[in-house]
Amino acid sequence: RETLAKKPAFRSAFRKRCCLIPATGFYEWQQTPAGKQPHHIHRPDNSLFAFAGLWEHWERETESIYSCTIVTTAANPLMQPVHQRMSVIIAAQDYRSWLDKNTNQEDLHSILDRDGYRQLQLTPISTRVNNPAHNDPGILKAVSLAMDDMA
Known part of the structure; x- marks a missing residue:
């Protein structure tokens, strides 16, 4: 977020090609003395x-790359x-402004500064999520953590 308007890889997309990436949840792993704990x-x-996204399009010979x-x-x-990092979540009331090509960069940065995490919760889950063979709702079942695991 800090370099979107400056880095050549993102500068143009930040001005003209913002998008929303829908989700109902995501995973993150916390390093603990007992190993990595998925949440x-x-x-x-x-x-x-929706996550704040940027998209890009290139033409290469006869191929379109998105x-x-x-x-x-x-x-x-x-x-x-x-x-130490997190994906930016756009609040529903800001979707239209985030997607509008005419929204100025100052307003885009303001949208990114809002805390879309206030309505979210972290749920510790089983390490079963680490294996792609486990593709079932059971991977989202909450697990209890011992206090020493969190230190």
Whole structure:
């Protein structure tokens, strides 16, 4: 987030090609004395939210290439115990402004500064999530953590 308007890789997309990347949750791993503990970050009701994204398009010979990225920023107090960076979540009331090509950069930065994490919770889950063969709702089941695991 801090370098979007400056870095050549993002500068043009930040001015003209903002997008929303929908999700109902995501995973982050916290380093603990017992190993890496996965967390499911989501709304209490598991409803949809959107990450701040940028997209790009290139033409190469006869090929069109599209790519996108999720904007990240320094972690807020909720995420700091788990990771030093976090993806930016856009509040629903800001979707239209984020997507509007005419929104000025100052307003875009203001949207990125809002804390879309206030409505989210971290749920410790089983390390089953680490294996792609486990593709079932059971991977989202909350687990209890011992206090020594969190130190």
